[in-house]
Amino acid sequence: MWITRTLNPALACKLAKVLNRFGGPLSTPGSCSLFASRSASSFQHACTLDSDRSDEDNADINWDDLGFGLVPTDYMYVMKCSRDDTFSYGELNRYGNIELSPSSGVLNYGQALFEGLKAYRKGDGCGFLLFRPEENARRMQMGAKRMCMPSPSVDLFVNAVKQTVLANKRWVPPQGKGSLYLRPLLMGSGPVLGLAPAPEYMFLVYASPVGTYFKEGLAPIHLVIEDEIHRATPGGTGGVKTITNYAPVLKAQVQAKAKGFTDVLFLDSTQKRYLEEASSCNLFIIKDNVISTPLTRGTILAGITRKSIMEIARDYGYQVEERLVSVEDLIDADEVFCTGTAVVVAPVGSITYQGKRYAYKTGVETVSQQLYNALTAIQMGLVEDKKGWTVEID
Numbered sequence: 001m002w003i004t005r006t007l008n009p010a011l012a013c014k015l016a017k018v019l020n021r022f023g024g025p026l027s028t029p030g031s032c033s034l035f036a037s038r039s040a041s042s043f044q045h046a047c048t049l050d051s052d053r054s055d056e057d058n059a060d061i062n063w064d065d066l067g068f069g070l071v072p073t074d075y076m077y078v079m080k081c082s083r084d085d086t087f088s089y090g091e092l093n094r095y096g097n098i099e100l101s102p103s104s105g106v107l108n109y110g111q112a113l114f115e116g117l118k119a120y121r122k123g124d125g126c127g128f129l130l131f132r133p134e135e136n137a138r139r140m141q142m143g144a145k146r147m148c149m150p151s152p153s154v155d156l157f158v159n160a161v162k163q164t165v166l167a168n169k170r171w172v173p174p175q176g177k178g179s180l181y182l183r184p185l186l187m188g189s190g191p192v193l194g195l196a197p198a199p200e201y202m203f204l205v206y207a208s209p210v211g212t213y214f215k216e217g218l219a220p221i222h223l224v225i226e227d228e229i230h231r232a233t234p235g236g237t238g239g240v241k242t243i244t245n246y247a248p249v250l251k252a253q254v255q256a257k258a259k260g261f262t263d264v265l266f267l268d269s270t271q272k273r274y275l276e277e278a279s280s281c282n283l284f285i286i287k288d289n290v291i292s293t294p295l296t297r298g299t300i301l302a303g304i305t306r307k308s309i310m311e312i313a314r315d316y317g318y319q320v321e322e323r324l325v326s327v328e329d330l331i332d333a334d335e336v337f338c339t340g341t342a343v344v345v346a347p348v349g350s351i352t353y354q355g356k357r358y359a360y361k362t363g364v365e366t367v368s369q370q371l372y373n374a375l376t377a378i379q380m381g382l383v384e385d386k387k388g389w390t391v392e393i394d
């Protein structure tokens, strides 16, 4: 690919596409090799979609205005299987409504999981990067066991995500403007009346371009500790990404937002003393040179960002501890931050507990800023990925 090395990257990418259309020297089947799907028909389908789209420029939206609202894209990936079967192949469909039985497991009993991951446009203009997608696949498999559902293999999951990115590539924001958020769903789609696992399951991946998660952008967020409503209980499902963990916390979130807070922090439901996490992200505190995050113990969603940040922090020489983190520890901390795919690393400016507000160090000199820079540099392909965390799509 001499062309990508000698020309301005974005131009090279465009030129390669033009040559490709005329069956020029670059018309290798490279762009199709990714679609090494289980079936020939979905292989062809995917390739046709790809070339249909290859001459299109970026979607016509204002990339500077991206937040975390849904921007519908062109295609979604859909795969189905019955209860006693395994997922084997799926296909790309136009993005749109899906048909479900009114008595489907997901609508009646909440039998479903979601995942969330991002694709970044690479700096050289061609190709995209996913961050540890196999981890999302494995987490979905663990959650599926808890929720009595079959789940796609790691390969099928990652392949579905890749196909969804490629089919929607005009929606991947330019570098520095955001990412394409991928939302895999696994649900009991078949009909049930009496409580039981659904007879049929649907795996679906859709995509939306996103910018920052909180309206604060990269500015510090303000949290309030909730001591009435709990997110998770021992023996419950707090440790898996089931959809049933989220509607029950809306009330706490709505109340907190009405009072001007960004989000809620939940406490353990038995002692109401130890911090768990926010409604969709994990929590870290820093005191002196020690970075601590609550032990997961089945009531906290073990974030992939959490795990990655712990590893990066250790590489930087910090002492990192997974332990019980009490409200007192939190009050006493120097710095606090939240992690998650959507929020990345969000600095916490203040936490309010029983009417009292506690402030924390924020700004460019903080550890959280250092960790944010290190993580996003890997995710966006700005530094060499020595850990093998990123997966390239091109």
Ligand SMILES: *Cc1c(COP(=O)(O)O)cnc(C)c1O
Pocket: 116, 241, 277, 278, 279, 280, 281, 282, 301, 302, 303, 304, 305, 306, 339, 340, 341, 342
């Ligand atoms: C998804 C999620 C997280 C963050 O997980 P990542 O893998 O880092 O995106 C944390 N807490 C909850 C409750 C979540 O749903």
